[in-house]
Amino acid sequence: MPKGxxxxxxxxxxGKTTVSMGLMGVLSKRYRVKPYKVGPDYIDPSYHRYITGTPSTNLDIFMLGENTLKFLYARNTDRYDISLIESVMGLYDGVGTTAYGSSAHVAKLLNLPVILVIDAGAMAASVSALVSGYVNYDKRVNIAGVIFNKVGSEKHFHLLKECVERDTGLKVLGYLPMDKAIELPSRHLGLVPASEMVGLNASFARLNELIERYIDIDGILKIAEQAGSVSYQAPEKIVPLRNKVPVAVAMDEAFNFYYSDGLELLEQLGGELIPFSPIRDDKIPDGVKGLYLGGGFPEIFAKELSENNSMKSSIKDAVREGMPVYAECGGLMYLTRSLKDLAGCTYDMVGIFEVGSEMTRRLQRFGYVQAEALRDNILMTKGEIVKGHEFHHSTLKGYNEDSACYEVSKPDKSAIWKEGLLYRNCLATYVHTHFWSNPGMAKRFLLMCEEMW
Structure with a gap:
């Protein structure tokens, strides 16, 4: 039985991200490690891949549903020695006020033991009350061990360990001391992506050193043996198109928000994915039949994107000639007329759509959404629904809802709005989705690429 x-x-x-990354680094020296991330996050998985050399799979119940989530998890376990899953938010935090879609929900679904990381920087005996509460809140969740983070001294650790093991019976697996050298910088959407970081090897070398010195690796491997089997209904067989369909995928510092399993699905269906850089390349790759512009941080690289006029012209010409183009969030911003950053500087973008994007200091949309197509587009026909999420600090200036391609709502219908832009075969939206949430979207996109171009 594979460990997990x-x-x-x-x-x-x-400190769960720090501990997860450290364990991935240490275990990867001896084992084939498969990383996972609960929820819709793009950035942490980029670090998982950097550390392990293996793409990280997102496990998001809202977008994927329980069966597809189990399939994406279980199909990989036999190829690796251990699966290491980084959770999201608090253990029981799910959609709204429920535990639906929470890390606890996923742990139960996948029969996984859980190790709880506690920020113990300002705690003593009270740590027992905290751990007891999490253990007893839902006894169907197999909380099997505890790791302390930001511990002040070895004496502090032994105090915490004595309390938890005496009062809860759980095994304490070690700790991480406070150490500035292992802290990773953040900005408005979370950690700075791995692709932008300098000196990562030194940071992770220090983290690995601390993990090996202070964490009980053998104890963690023993707990991982408690992972149970996962049963699921096999999804509909993936039938690839007869001919390969070359699709250019924007992949650089400005655009890198993609789900690895979603890209893999495009390839399984017959897509030949060709990465390119809107920052550095002169034009989109020759011979491609479609273009995929994912999310990312175009606002951080607005000057470089703006100055690459030949790339902007290449994309604009392709869109005007009918090439199918799908753009999500950052990709949408790149296709607008201009991008205004927080310093008040405005940069020319591709200009497919006669609206401007403008950064704000607060989140404009955050969380899970459901989007219904208001008209046929390259992903869906009118009336089809897709689940996804939004997470952005920008707004569109001059946007007219009459041109919207989606009606978007929160899962509980507490908010409903219209959004998205269409021009010929170009679809741009703030909604991030996962192709495994509806494989028909991926196939329709490739078919449109094959037929329209």
Whole structure:
């Protein structure tokens, strides 16, 4: 039976990402490690891949549904020695006020033991009350061990260990001391992506050193043996198109928000994915039949994107001639007339759509959404629905809802709005989705690429 364990925490900022990355680094020296991330996050998985050399799979119940999530998890377990799952937010935080879609929900679904990472920087005996609460809140969740983060000294650790093991019976697996050298910088959407970081090897070398010195690796491997089997209904067989369909995928510092399993699905269906850089390349790759512009941070690289006039012209010409183009969030911003950053500087973008994008200091949309197509487009026919999420600090200036391609709503219908842009075979939207949420979208996109261009 393949080993697996989830690294979770009471709340964001406890240190689960640091511990997860450190364990991935140490275990990858001896084992084939398959990384996973609960939820829709793009950035943490970029670090998982950097550390392990293996693409990280997102496990998001809202977008994928329980069966597809189990399939994407279980299909990989036999190829690896251990699966290491980084959780999201607090262990029981799900959609709205429920635990639906939470890390606890995923742990139960996948029969995974859970190791709880506790920020113990300002705690003593009270740590027992905290751990007991998480253990007893839902006893169907197999919380099997505890790791402390931001521990002040070895004496502090032994105090915490004595309390938890005495009062809860859980095994304490070690700790991480406070150390500035292992802290990774953040900005408005979370960690700075791995592709932009300098000196990562030194940071991870230090983290690995601390993990090996202070964490019980053998104890974690023993807990990982508690992982149970996962049963699921096999999805509909993937039938590839007869001919390969070359699709250019924007992949650089400005655009890198993609789900690895979604890209793999495009390839299984017959897509030949060709990466390119809107920052550095002169034009889109020759011979491609479609273009995929994912999310990312165009606002950070607005000057470089703006100055690459030949690339902008190449994309604009392709769109006007009818090439199918799908753009999500950052990709949408790139296709607008201009991008205004927080410093008030405005940069010319591709100009497919006569609206401007403008950065704001607060989140404009955040969380899961459901989008219904208001008209036929390259992904869906009118009336089709897709689940996804939005997470952005920008707004569109001059946008007219009459041109919207989606009606978008929160899962509980507490908010409903129209959004998205269409021009010929170009679809641009703030909604991030996962092709495995509706494989028909991926196939329709490739068919449109094959037929329209």
């Amino acid at each position: 364990v989830m690294i979770a925490a009471p709340h964001s900022g406890s």
